[in-house]
Amino acid sequence: MATTEKMLRFVAVPQQMPAKRKAADRRKDFDEIYSAYSRAKAEEQASRCSQCGVPFCQVHCPLQNNIPDWLKLTAEGRLEEAYEVSQATNTFPEICGRICPQDRLCEGNCVIEKGFESVTIGSVEKHITDTAWAEGWVKPPKPPRERDESVGIVGAGPGGLAAAEALRRLGYQVTVYDRYDRVGGLLVYGIPNFKLDKDVVRRRAELLADGGVVFKLGFEVGRDGSLAALRARHDALLIATGVYKARDIRAPGVGLANVVPALDYLTASNRKGLGDEVAAIADGSLDAKGKNVVVVGGGDTAMDCVRTAVRQGARSVRCLYRRDKRNMPGSQREVFHAEEEGVEFVWLSAPEAFVGRGGKARKSGPEPVKSVRALRMRLGIADASGRQTPEAIEGSGFDIPADLVIKALGFDPEDVPTLFDAPELAVTRWGTIKIDWRTMMTSLDGVFAAGDIVRGASLVVWAIRDGRDAAQSIHRHIQAKTAAPLAAAAE
Ligand code: FAD
Ligand code: SF4
Ligand code: SF4
Numbered sequence: 001m002a003t004t005e006k007m008l009r010f011v012a013v014p015q016q017m018p019a020k021r022k023a024a025d026r027r028k029d030f031d032e033i034y035s036a037y038s039r040a041k042a043e044e045q046a047s048r049c050s051q052c053g054v055p056f057c058q059v060h061c062p063l064q065n066n067i068p069d070w071l072k073l074t075a076e077g078r079l080e081e082a083y084e085v086s087q088a089t090n091t092f093p094e095i096c097g098r099i100c101p102q103d104r105l106c107e108g109n110c111v112i113e114k115g116f117e118s119v120t121i122g123s124v125e126k127h128i129t130d131t132a133w134a135e136g137w138v139k140p141p142k143p144p145r146e147r148d149e150s151v152g153i154v155g156a157g158p159g160g161l162a163a164a165e166a167l168r169r170l171g172y173q174v175t176v177y178d179r180y181d182r183v184g185g186l187l188v189y190g191i192p193n194f195k196l197d198k199d200v201v202r203r204r205a206e207l208l209a210d211g212g213v214v215f216k217l218g219f220e221v222g223r224d225g226s227l228a229a230l231r232a233r234h235d236a237l238l239i240a241t242g243v244y245k246a247r248d249i250r251a252p253g254v255g256l257a258n259v260v261p262a263l264d265y266l267t268a269s270n271r272k273g274l275g276d277e278v279a280a281i282a283d284g285s286l287d288a289k290g291k292n293v294v295v296v297g298g299g300d301t302a303m304d305c306v307r308t309a310v311r312q313g314a315r316s317v318r319c320l321y322r323r324d325k326r327n328m329p330g331s332q333r334e335v336f337h338a339e340e341e342g343v344e345f346v347w348l349s350a351p352e353a354f355v356g357r358g359g360k361a362r363k364s365g366p367e368p369v370k371s372v373r374a375l376r377m378r379l380g381i382a383d384a385s386g387r388q389t390p391e392a393i394e395g396s397g398f399d400i401p402a403d404l405v406i407k408a409l410g411f412d413p414e415d416v417p418t419l420f421d422a423p424e425l426a427v428t429r430w431g432t433i434k435i436d437w438r439t440m441m442t443s444l445d446g447v448f449a450a451g452d453i454v455r456g457a458s459l460v461v462w463a464i465r466d467g468r469d470a471a472q473s474i475h476r477h478i479q480a481k482t483a484a485p486l487a488a489a490a491e
C-alpha cells in the first residue's frame with residue numbers, strides 16, 4: 001500500500017480506544033484501567049489521522065508534539081522512528097499518553113472529531129513509548145562531553161525531572177533535591193496507580209540515575225539546607241517544588257475527626273500500594289473500607305479520591321459539587337469512569353456544616369463526623385471569568401451520611417520566601433514564584449522556577465514543558481556567565 005493510502009482512514013475505520021477493563025473488575029484493584037494496543041491496532045488507529053496542514057492537535061499540545069508525523073510513522077510500522085520523533089519534544093511520552101486530559105488538549109482539538117471522533121492520540125503515544133521501553137530503545141541521557149558546571153534542582157516532580165534530563169544531555173552535573181523518599185512528586189504520591197502505574201515512574205527515575213543525575217532524597221530545602229547554601233554550591237538553581245497548601249472549607253464542624261485533606265488521603269493510599277507501612281491506613285483514619293464517603297470538590301483530585309474510595313471497599317461514595325456536570329473543572333472522561341465505577345454525583349450542592357457523632361475519635365481528638373449537612377445550589381450570573389456563580393437555595397438543606405469526608409478543593413502555594421529563608425525571592429499575589437517568562441529566571445540571579453510553583457496547580461504536561469524550557473534558559477545563563485570572563489581575559 002502506498003504511504004499516503006495508509007493515512008486518512010477515519011471514514012472507514014471507527015475510533016477504538018484500547019480495551020477498558022470492566023468496572024466491576026476495576027473496583028477490586030488499583031491496576032491501570034486500559035490495556036495496551038496490539039501493534040496492529042495502534043497502526044490502524046494511527047492511520048485515521050488526516051495529516052492536517054495546520055494540525056490543531058499539535059497547536060493545543062503544550063509540548064507542540066509532532067503528532068501527525070509520529071502517527072504516520074506508526075501507521076507505516078516504523079515504530080522506532082516514531083519513538084525518536086515523539087521523544088524529541090516530550091521527556092515522558094508514556095506518562096502523558098496515560099494522564100494528559102486529552103479531551104481538553106490534543107484530542108479535543110483534532111479536526112476530525114466533529115463527525116468521526118478524534119484520533120486516539122494519547123493511546124498511540126503511550127503505545128509508541130511502552131514499545132520503546134520493551135525493545136530497549138529508551139536510553140539514559142548521555143552527554144557528548146561532560147561540563148564542570150553544576151545545577152541544583154529542588155523538586156523531583158515532572159518539572160524538575162524534565163529539566164534534569166535536558167541538563168544532563170547538555171553535560172551538566174545535576175543534583176535533584178526532594179523532601180520525599182521517592183522520585184516523582186505527584187506522579188508517585190498524588191496520582192493513583194489506576195491512572196499511572198508507579199513502575200512507569202520508577203523506571204524513568206532509574207534511567208535518570210543511570211544517566212548520572214544525582215538524587216538527594218529526604219532533603220527538604222528550608223529544613224535541611226537553605227536556598228542560599230544551594231546557590232553557593234551550584235552554578236544555577238531550579239525551583240520546581242509544586243503547590244501543596246490544601247484549600248479548606250469554611251463551615252462549622254470542619255475540624256471533626258475523619259474530615260481529611262485529599263492529598264493526605266491519596267498519599268496514604270499510594271504509599272500502601274507501594275508496600276509501605278501506613279499507620280493512618282492501619283488505624284482506619286485514612287481508609288474508606290466499609291465507610292460512607294463524601295468527597296467535596298469537582299476537579300481531577302476529587303475524581304481520584306472517589307475512585308480510590310471505591311477501590312478501598314467503601315460502603316457508598318458520593319461526590320458533592322456546587323456546580324453542575326457541564327461546569328465541572330475535571331476531565332469529563334474521569335467523571336465518566338467514576339460513574340461507571342459506582343460513584344454517585346450530587347450536583348449543585350455544597351456543604352453547610354459537618355455534623356459529629358458524639359464521643360471522641362481517639363483519646364484526645366475531636367468527635368468523628370456522622371454526616372454532611374448540604375445545601376442545594378443554583379447557578380447565578382457569570383463572574384469575571386465567565387463562569388456562573390453558584391448561589392445557595394434557602395431552606396434546601398439535606399443530610400448525607402458520612403464516616404469519612406475528603407476535602408478536594410484545590411491547592412495553593414506555600415509561603416516559599418519564608419520557607420526558604422529568602423525574602424528577596426519575589427512572588428505573585430497568589431503566592432506563586434514570579435519569573436521572567438522569557439528566561440524563567442526568578443528575582444534572584446541564577447535561580448529559575450518551573451511547574452506548578454509558577455503556574456499554580458496545573459498539569460504534568462505543562463510542568464514538563466516548563467522544565468525543558470528552564471533547562472535551555474539555564475544553559476544560556478551559564479554559557480553567558482562562563483563566556484564573559486573569557487572575553488574579558490582576551491581583551
Ligand atoms: P510536583 O509534582 O508537585 O513535584 C514537586 C516536588 O517538589 C515534590 O516531589 C515535593 O516533594 C518537592 N518539594 C516541595 N517542597 C520541597 C522542599 N522544600 N524541598 C525539597 N523538595 C520539595 N496532572 C495531569 O496532567 N493529569 C492528571 O491526571 C493529574 N492528576 C492529578 C491528581 C492529583 C491528586 C493531583 C494533586 C494533581 C494531579 N495532576 C494531574 C497535576 C500534576 O500532578 C501537577 O501539575 C504536576 O505534578 C506538577 O509538577 P511539578 O514538578 O511542578 O510539581
Ligand atoms: Fe496529547 Fe498530552 Fe501527548 Fe500532547 S503530551 S500529544 S497533549 S497526550
Ligand atoms: Fe491528525 Fe487530528 Fe492532528 Fe489532524 S488534528 S493531524 S487529523 S490527529
